[in-house]
Amino acid sequence: MNSLKVIVCIKQVPDPQQLSKITIDPVSKTIRREDVPAVINPLDKHALEEGLRIRDEYGGRVIVLSMCPPHAEVACREALAMGADEAILLCDRAFAGADTLSTSYSLSLAIKRIRGFNMILCGNETVDGSTGQVPPQLADFLNIPHVTRARKIEFTNDGMVRVERSIEYGYMVVEATLPAVIAVTKEINVPRIPTVSGILDAHQREVKIWTAKDIEAEEERTGLAGSPTQVADIFSPEIGRKGEMLRGKPEEVAKLLVQRLHELGVI
């Protein structure tokens, strides 16, 4: 396998280790992110590490792509600090309010502009939306195969990609032609920690900012206008426990208990 151009899609999300600080705006039904530090979505970090591993082994370039508000430049720089060769931030008011379909549309246009890619890596899902929809949608827009829940990626002698895909009680092995979209799980690797020189170097380099115009996005397909799904409500469900009182003498209650457990299929 020769030198590869790998695009890694990353998103900035609220730090999952500080989720207890998140509050929900009751009017807009959105997560209030101001008081919670933002980080690279954990699974996207695994995707980035995999891209770097592939580049380090086979040669090539890793380009990080993100569609986020301006503060996500920090995430792009962190990706550069980890070793990415280039970082592009899709940033435009036109992208605001995008659901997964609209996001995938915009990302696909940016990827088409980058051109010549061999592989697109993503985290399998984000910790905030947790839909897992962007990787398959992206693949569809780009008309290329996709594999989700990847825990291991290898290349075959004939230029295909061989992926171990996690399933409930094990894994399945899938082969796909390249280019392909591969969405990874945390089992795939341990993301590297940026070095001091990587961090200093990352802040000397450019994070390219692309707008909706740069990627020639159609207005009616971007942002809120291009989102067929809308968030109707966000709430924390109340988790209660079902309770049933059994009364009587101990021997009677014991019989009743066994009977109820049998009826419920527990025994």
Added chain:
Amino acid sequence: MDFSFTPEQEMLRKAVREFAEKEIAPKLDEMDETGKVPMDLVKRMSELGFGGVLIAKEYGGTGAGHVARTIILEEIGRVSAAMANTLQIHHLGESPIIYFGTDEQKKKWLPSMAKGKKIGALALTEPVGGSDVLGIQTVAKKEGDAYVVSGRKCFITNSHISDVCGVIAKTGEKELTCFVVEKGMPGFAPGREENKFGLRGCNTGEVVLENCKVPAENMIGKPGDGLRVALSCISNVGRPGVTASALGIVRRCLEEAVKYANKRTLYGKPIADIQAIQWLVTDIYMDYEISRWMTYYAAWLRDQGARCDTENSLAKLWVTRGAVRCAERLIDIFGAYGVLNEYIPQRLLRDAWPLVSAAGTSEIMRLVMVREVLRKFA
């Protein structure tokens, strides 16, 4: 005045914290039990570039500077003051070469020290005392193109793991000289290793020189420069390093105090609602904020190239004593749990105490400050 950290510094803090929490934390119990230095972590710190922050790029480092160094040491110290002190002494071992070495000496040693292939130390203190620098008894006699060095140094951090050791020796009456002595040189070996009640996992011990022949080219500066080299490096690298390690302890005390106070309930409510506990938490907070400002101010001054011996001494005295104070308050907050080995407060106190006299006692710090104070405010 802009007191904020730069984006690079914030990212550095985050990276170091991640390293400390994911890679150092799992080894703490073993370090505390055995007292042994986890050499894989020492190597790892250098892989991440922590060992080369004071070394210029042309000699293999990053030249990131003293504020960056302080961030690294604080974040590591927050998890393990033992590892922070090990790293900061490595920097101290580099410092005579960085600040007083020739270009050839820098090229010879600094690239491998930046990468952690060689670990540094500085050997000054002797059984006669560390505060009485001129009283040291290690001698270096010139013989041909070398110096034969004999003596015994004690309480040297990294004594048993260092590869490159700056040794201060007498080359004449009241004339001190600094030599770089390398591991493997005949007549140079570690001696007794100390068994400390705190900073376990950070090696402290003796370094013994018996007719150790050191090439003259290993002299830092010229004969008689040793006192200036030693005091400058200890003041500008050693003391700030101890301070930053202690600052990590203070920070950790604050975090643990808040966490415990919010979690522990008495009289049907969290103890954070009890005024007595609130005062203890606030006192730790005050110590942290004052310590933080003083520590980073001194580091900033150094990065500006300003003379800051007074500030370094002030910070070192305040923060190390503050670490002990805050650990004691934390034990008060935890009650009986605070003295159990399974809970962190006791380790924080055990790690804080050895830092109080490291790189100079509190009394020596006052001595350094008083000279400047009497001059400046006359």
